[in-house]
Amino acid sequence: MKVLGISGSLRRDSHNTQLLRAAAELLPEGVELELWDGLKTVPPYDEDDDLAEAPAAVAELREAIASADAILFSTPEYNHSVPGQLKNALDWASRPLATSPLRNKPVAVVGASMGAFGAVWAQAELRKVLAAIGARVIEGEVAVGHAHQRFGEHGQLTDDDLREQLAEVVDGLDTVTRARDLLAA
Amino acid sequence: MTTLTQTQETLPTGTWREDPVHSHVGFEIGYAGGVFRGSFAPFEARLEVDGSGASILGEARADSVHVLDENLNAHLLAPDFFDVERTPLLRFESTEIRRSGNDVTVGGVLNLKGTAVPVELEGTIGDAAPSPSGGERLPLHLETTVDRRAFGIEWQMELPNGEPALAYDVKLSADLYLVKG
Numbered sequence: 001m002k003v004l005g006i007s008g009s010l011r012r013d014s015h016n017t018q019l020l021r022a023a024a025e026l027l028p029e030g031v032e033l034e035l036w037d038g039l040k041t042v043p044p045y046d047e048d049d050d051l052a053e054a055p056a057a058v059a060e061l062r063e064a065i066a067s068a069d070a071i072l073f074s075t076p077e078y079n080h081s082v083p084g085q086l087k088n089a090l091d092w093a094s095r096p097l098a099t100s101p102l103r104n105k106p107v108a109v110v111g112a113s114m115g116a117f118g119a120v121w122a123q124a125e126l127r128k129v130l131a132a133i134g135a136r137v138i139e140g141e142v143a144v145g146h147a148h149q150r151f152g153e154h155g156q157l158t159d160d161d162l163r164e165q166l167a168e169v170v171d172g173l174d175t176v177t178r179a180r181d182l183l184a185a
Numbered sequence: 186m187t188t189l190t191q192t193q194e195t196l197p198t199g200t201w202r203e204d205p206v207h208s209h210v211g212f213e214i215g216y217a218g219g220v221f222r223g224s225f226a227p228f229e230a231r232l233e234v235d236g237s238g239a240s241i242l243g244e245a246r247a248d249s250v251h252v253l254d255e256n257l258n259a260h261l262l263a264p265d266f267f268d269v270e271r272t273p274l275l276r277f278e279s280t281e282i283r284r285s286g287n288d289v290t291v292g293g294v295l296n297l298k299g300t301a302v303p304v305e306l307e308g309t310i311g312d313a314a315p316s317p318s319g320g321e322r323l324p325l326h327l328e329t330t331v332d333r334r335a336f337g338i339e340w341q342m343e344l345p346n347g348e349p350a351l352a353y354d355v356k357l358s359a360d361l362y363l364v365k366g
Contacts, residue, residue, distance in 0.1 A: 097259035134263030
């Protein structure tokens, strides 16, 4: 089973990208996580450009989503909400709504911020957006507050509770994805 | 002088099935201060009446839901609403049918989104009459109002004035023309 990791932050040393790497260390047997690094190349959504042949970066995003069994998002919080570039990428991926590769796709959302709350509002907004697109949003939240103090020198989460919550979210994603495979079989 | 009339309490014997062209199954729900309507087609409806009693069965595929906005239609199929990937069928099965004249009450179990909930439908029944396309046709109208949360359909969004966008009560109605088969 392949999980696609999408970080909502573009920064090279992003805490959210780090959180996805930490999740990769907690995966159940038989699950691999692939980080998607194309977010910065996605052009602004313009219906005039939303043609049968999508812009290359958009086609890559749609293909990456379609070929993954599940998606793990990690989002920072900008002004109490989802970073614009992540929302923009989802707007591209959502269209056309009836055939979006996100439809019924098991997805989970976690997040990190330097503040105390760990991007909880951005996570809630992202779950709402993903549900509206038709994804199967897994319950469970990991809010890594004070993110700059939460990772060890090898990128591991140093807080046991957070590590346990992250493992639970990843397990939930695995369980729901396997149930979906059984349904399709 | 008193005139006594007998109230009809029985249903016409036979197996009656939906006339798909002249029947309609739909829902109405309050949305943003107005009423939003949708329908299901095709669907199957069967009224079975014999010496031992009567029963009604209705079935539709969840992905047969139809509203006039394709984006909304796509959202209705998603896990937020009907979750058609997991629960592809909608079903009603009667447990009890009572008739008094033209009024009819049907108790039964409604299954939406994989959740079975007892409901009571009320409506009217007409007289079986010759159909223009041959055979006999029987008009039957049934409706009920359910709280969608009972079926785990809990989606909600706040309007700018703070009110919930979508009502929880949903009116379901079936306008059936049943043909004896």
